[in-house]
Amino acid sequence: MQNAFLISTKYYTEKQAGVMFFVFGMSQFLFQTPAGYLMDSSDKKVALLGGAAIGTTAFTILTACFAQEYAGNFSWMVFIKFLQGAATSFISPGLNSITQGIVGSVGMTGQVSKNEMMNHLGTSVMVLLGSLIAFVLYPDIGLLFIVSPVACLGVIYHLMKIRPGDIDHNAARGLKAPSKNDSTAMVSDLPVDNDPGSEADSPLQVLRDPTLMIFIIICFTFHLSNGTVLPLVMQTLALGGGREGILLSGLCIIIAQIFMVMSASICGKYSGVYGRKGIFLAGLLSVPIRCALITLLVTMKGNNNDGGLFLDILLLSTQILDGVGAGIWGTMYVLVTSDISGGTGRFSMTLGLTTAAMSIGGTVSGYLGQAMAQDIGYRQAFIILGFMALVPASLYFFCMPETLSQEEKANADVAHDSEDENTEGISSAPYGQMT
Numbered sequence: 404m405q406n407a408f409l410i411s412t413k414y415y416t417e418k419q420a421g422v423m424f425f426v427f428g429m430s431q432f433l434f435q436t437p438a439g440y441l442m443d444s445s446d447k448k449v450a451l452l453g454g455a456a457i458g459t460t461a462f463t464i465l466t467a468c469f470a471q472e473y474a475g476n477f478s479w480m481v482f483i484k485f486l487q488g489a490a491t492s493f494i495s496p497g498l499n500s501i502t503q504g505i506v507g508s509v510g511m512t513g514q515v516s517k518n519e520m521m522n523h524l525g526t527s528v529m530v531l532l533g534s535l536i537a538f539v540l541y542p543d544i545g546l547l548f549i550v551s552p553v554a555c556l557g558v559i560y561h562l563m564k565i566r567p568g569d570i571d572h573n574a575a576r577g578l579k580a581p582s583k584n585d586s587t588a589m590v591s592d593l594p595v596d597n598d599p600g601s602e603a604d605s606p607l608q609v610l611r612d613p614t615l616m617i618f619i620i621i622c623f624t625f626h627l628s629n630g631t632v633l634p635l636v637m638q639t640l641a642l643g644g645g646r647e648g649i650l651l652s653g654l655c656i657i658i659a660q661i662f663m664v665m666s667a668s669i670c671g672k673y674s675g676v677y678g679r680k681g682i683f684l685a686g687l688l689s690v691p692i693r694c695a696l697i698t699l700l701v702t703m704k705g706n707n708n709d710g711g712l713f714l715d716i717l718l719l720s721t722q723i724l725d726g727v728g729a730g731i732w733g734t735m736y737v738l739v740t741s742d743i744s745g746g747t748g749r750f751s752m753t754l755g756l757t758t759a760a761m762s763i764g765g766t767v768s769g770y771l772g773q774a775m776a777q778d779i780g781y782r783q784a785f786i787i788l789g790f791m792a793l794v795p796a797s798l799y800f801f802c803m804p805e806t807l808s809q810e811e812k813a814n815a816d817v818a819h820d821s822e823d824e825n826t827e828g829i830s831s832a833p834y835g836q837m838t
Contacts, residue, residue: 428766439755516671
């Protein structure tokens, strides 16, 4: 929502907003892989994640408090975005390595799905509150970002409830080690060893995996096409719409997040049974379909001289497809990364690589989309982004293998059969179940 805030109330141009978030994304890109490497090597994962949460919240508040009209202190705001990008780079590898350290790799499918559901539900609540605050206080809407520190307090409170012994740091890294009877046994199946210095693959060995390299390219191209679509839709609704436009702009996120909860739930139920590939392809193909619909509606909106509230609601409804695509992506990319990195002991570093590819793709997309919107118009921007979105879908279909392991599929089949028989479900996670 910071884009809508800066453009509609601080009178930033689209390109100025694009530059700020380009710097933000580049910072994420630079720090993402080192952050993952640090998470793999550290037994202070909870403290690192808590520090990242506090840092990114502080920089959000600084943006809201100190942004001047017409980008009067533009250099200072760009520097804040660089620092915020560095702080947020620790969040994804931190959250997911802690998760894997608690539930083990076999428990990741169900737990990542639950994590994503709660992530999207929490975002929906935050954005709804922020949008209502902005609607009431318009045009002085900076106070909407008060929701960020309130949510951060909840994050810190619950992180403090995780005890050091709850996390197996070898399982968190995805490290496999041989046992007496089974050379492929997971560390999480062996006596707990929380020594983060246990032997793992070197970074160069990780980078030699061709499947990982293909997936990194897919991560980049997906976010190159998809990263800027939501901000452009929000700006289309916010510009010239007054307080109603700001409210509709916030509803873009809320609608998408609600459907992301549903998509994440589907991923958790079925990706372990039927595999990753089919579900992932459905998410990738949702983007070009969405861009085609948005292009049609933006054209109708322009031809009808705004087109009124009805066209705005139809434009808003395209966020259902955003919820489908992003909900599937948010869950599946973590699971596929976990599949690829299994046994290397470099899960967080590998997740840092895939997330860095997403960051740089989204970064370039953010500036490219804003530049296209300003120079050639919103309609043409959506057309180009729709064609770009066909690239990652094609790469995944033709070049990526199915990554679900037979071990996890067997566990998922048993759990699925038990559910069908209406028996009480018991977590397959070796160390317990997260709430």
